Amino acid sequence: MTAPDDRPVGTGPADPARTRLDDLPIRDDLRGMRPYGAPQLDVAVRLNTNENSYPVPGPVVEAIGKALAAELRDLNRYPDRDAVALRADLAGYLGHGLTGEQVWAANGSNEIQQQLLQAFGGPGRVALGFTPAYSMHPLLALGTGTAWQPARRGADFGLTVDDAVTQVREHRPDVVFLCSPNNPTGTALDPEVVAAVLDVAGGMVVVDEAYAEFARPGTVSALAVLPGHPRLVVTRTMSKAFGFAGGRLGYLAADPAVVAAVQLVRLPYHLSALTQAAARAALAHRDALLGTVAAIKVQRDRIVTTLRDRGLRVADSDANFVLFEVGGDQSVAWRALLERGVLVRDVGLAGWLRVTAGTPAETDAFLAAMEEIR
Structure with missing residues (x-):
């Protein structure tokens, strides 16, 4: 992340009296940077950080x-x-x-x-x-x-x-x-x-x-x-x-x-x-925990197949996520999906977004939202 962050150190609204990050003798190569991290938003379907959607048994x-x-x-x-x-x-x-x-x-x-x-x-x-x-x-x-x-x-x-x-x-x-x-x-x-x-x-x-x-x-x-x-x-x-x-x-x-x-x-x-x-x-208890892998792979392959059937370019995936082309500004598509309660990841790759393969219900919600924003 290299976008500048002008917020003061700490939380809450800006306060001119508070010390800012750039007021400190921080290393020059760290100035203007923001901490790494994906948005942690309270939405119905969170498919942006490649977590396993299934809770621990x-x-x-x-x-x-x-x-x-x-x-x-x-x-x-x-x-x-x-x-x-x-x-x-x-x-x-x-x-x-x-x-x-x-x-x-x-x-x-x-x-x-x-x-x-x-x-x-x-x-x-x-x-x-x-x-x-x-x-x-x-x-x-x-x-x-x-x-x-x-x-x-x-x-x-x-x-x-x-x-x-x-x-x-x-x-x-x-x-x-x-x-x-x-x-x-x-x-x-x-x-x-x-x-x-x-x-x-x-x-x-x-x-x-x-x-x-x-x-x-x-x-x-x-x-x-x-x-x-x-x-x-x-x-x-x-x-x-x-x-x-x-x-x-x-x-x-x-x-x-x-x-x-x-x-x-x-x-x-x-x-x-x-x-x-x-x-x-x-x-x-690895057998119980890894028991969800096969189900996640089914949803991954379902996402790949469905998006390709709809005419979108999709990268081959051996992971628990799918990279897909949105045919325009990916930030606009990301926002449109979020407005429909589906959080995916904008990885900064022009025209592409990444979605985690989750439960069948989460895949349903994602695919439905994708159909709506086309």
């Missing part, structure tokens, strides 16, 4: 509650700073022969990626990503003093081996971000792209797989490429498929040396005992 709520209660008496003590038990559970979930020493966890995959940039980026170093992609990556680069180099995708939002290799060779970044499935387009990467970038990149290659559980059959995870590639990192989250967005748990899989590197920059006791306990309870 009752038995899982009970299990998490018991796990949290067991930690309360010892909250006077610091948590396990290395989250050893949780990392072992995450490795077991991922499979691929991974062990706990190859996994690291933090408060969301954003914190994981921030730690990676703290360890492998920083002043004098460059991170590269293929846009349009996840808009937090350049902001994480900014926050860690890492120069950001945007690279391009094709007109269809795809990324070919030749295009990826050419741009990595040209810019020689220290960190490369690849998103599969990509946000906001939903497109998954050909595994040959990952392999080719690994071959030519001199630094770290981070594959953001936040939406991996929603991929269509046959989609290959970069986890399969990890053996023998110590500069490859795969990041995941429990926010989406697990419906654990409020729990804030992200993680990575990589060579143990990468885990050792991020431990150099992580804050002490960064992952609370309550977060660790809740995440472990959720992982123990």
Whole structure:
């Protein structure tokens, strides 16, 4: 977000006597910026942040509650700073022969990626990503003093081996971000792209797989490429498929040396005992939580098919959202949908909007609203 924000620090109406952000000795490269975040509006249908629309099942709520209660008496003590038990559970979930020493966890995959940039980026170093992609990556680069180099995708939002290799060779970044499935387009990467970038990149290659559980059959995870590639990192989250967005748990899989590197920059006791306990309870009930994935994929494919049948351009999606062209000013279409009680995401891509695949009723409401605004 780079639009200027003239509001005073704090809430409420402007007060000339109050200190403004620009009155403080803030870093020059942060001046004029606004915090990252999507609108949080009280509307009937919220489909703008790729949350899982299904609430946590009752038995899982009970299990998490018991796990949290067991930690309360010892909250006077610091948590396990290395989250050893949780990392072992995450490795077991991922499979691929991974062990706990190859996994690291933090408060969301954003914190994981921030730690990676703290360890492998920083002043004098460059991170590269293929846009349009996840808009937090350049902001994480900014926050860690890492120069950001945007690279391009094709007109269809795809990324070919030749295009990826050419741009990595040209810019020689220290960190490369690849998103599969990509946000906001939903497109998954050909595994040959990952392999080719690994071959030519001199630094770290981070594959953001936040939406991996929603991929269509046959989609290959970069986890399969990890053996023998110590500069490859795969990041995941429990926010989406697990419906654990409020729990804030992200993680990575990589060579143990990468885990050792991020431990150099992580804050002490960064992952609370309550977060660790809740995440472990959720992982123990993964079948119940992941049971909504198939239903969400049905709604995603329904959105793709219906919008295409209506003559709109729609990007292929392996995620829990759909990017679609509105045929004009996307901000006007966004407002028209909001007036009909449907909140989607304007990702700043001219002529396109992104909608999360939710429940059947939410899809009904979105498709009905889209029919009305055409």
